[in-house]
Amino acid sequence: MQDNIETLKKLEDSDFHGFTELNLSCPNVVGKPQVAYDFELTEKILTEVFSFFTKPLGVKLPPYFDPAHFDQMATILNKFPLVFVNAINSVGNGLIIDPEKEQVVIKPKEGFGGIGGEYIKPTALANVHAFYQRLNPTIQIIGTGGIVSGQDAFEHILCGASMLQIGTQLYKEGPLVFDRVLSELEAIMNTKGYTNIEQFRGKLKTFGE
Ligand SMILES: Cc1cc2nc3c(=O)[nH]c(=O)nc-3n(C[C@H](O)[C@H](O)[C@H](O)COP(=O)(O)O)c2cc1C
Known part of the structure; x- marks a missing residue:
């Protein structure tokens, strides 16, 4: 984290005026836990960062799996002038296994590694929607996780995402993925009569209580 603070200080002193993303969630650093699973440490780091950083900043979060954790993390994030999450x-730290070789498929961390792609879409959608319901409306959400098609993009926006990120499918398909997903999203919007994402963003329906 000290490296991140030093980098942010250099960015603050530079001519850079774009958006900066602070990664609180890398699961692949040997011997280092994910910062954003430690709520006290997260608040301490953000307090230090915002003591000097004045440019537009957002944070990348790991997935949470419990409403209590969504509540706790959102309460912390809402204390800071973040522009996005x-x-x-x-x-x-999932394991992908080759059953022929009876072996893990990647070398670092004895095969334990971050899982992306279609497996993780339900978890991603839950996190986007849970934070959409809890964060100050000034904090926009980048929806990331399991976006392979325009329908996946549509679902992320329904959950409240204002922007989208594609990781695994970009790795598999290359940069043409963006045009394909966009045209598939536009086709869904045309069928439904939407001309702007604000017409359905965050408007996920439930069955009521
Ligand atoms: C090859 C690869 C490298 C990644 N490296 C980073 C990284 O350096 N920083 C980061 O925040 N996320 C990184 N991620 C995670 C992705 O940004 C994304 O959050 C995650 O894979 C879920 O999205 P997806 O289902 O579209 O892959 C990486 C993902 C992949 C597949």
Whole structure:
């Protein structure tokens, strides 16, 4: 985290005026836990960052799996002038196994690694929607996780995402993925008569209580 603070200090002193994303959620650093699973440490770091950083800043979050954790993290994030939250980073420390070789498929951390792609879409959608319901409306949400098609993009926006990120499918398909997903999203919007994402963003329906 000290590296991140030093980098942010350099950015603050530079001519850079774009958006900066602070990664609180890398699951692949050997021997280091994910910062955003430690609520006290997260608040301490954000307090230090906002003591000097004045440019537009957002954070990348790991997935949470419990409403109490959504509540606790949102309460912390709402104390700071963040412009966005990116949910979610990989689902940490899964194992993919090759049954022929009876072996893990990647070398670092004895095969334990962050999981992305279609497996993680339900968890990603839950995190986007839970934070959409809890964060100050000034904090926009980047929906990330399991976006392969325009329908996945549509679902993320229904859950409240204002922007989207594609990781695994970009790795598999290359940069043409963006045009394909966009045209599939536009086709869904045309069928439904939407001309702007604000017409359905965050408007996920439930069955009521
Ligand atoms: C090859 C690869 C490298 C990644 N590296 C980073 C990284 O450096 N920082 C980060 O915040 N997330 C990283 N991620 C996680 C993605 O940004 C994304 O949060 C996650 O994979 C879920 O999205 P997806 O289902 O579209 O892959 C990486 C993902 C992949 C597949």
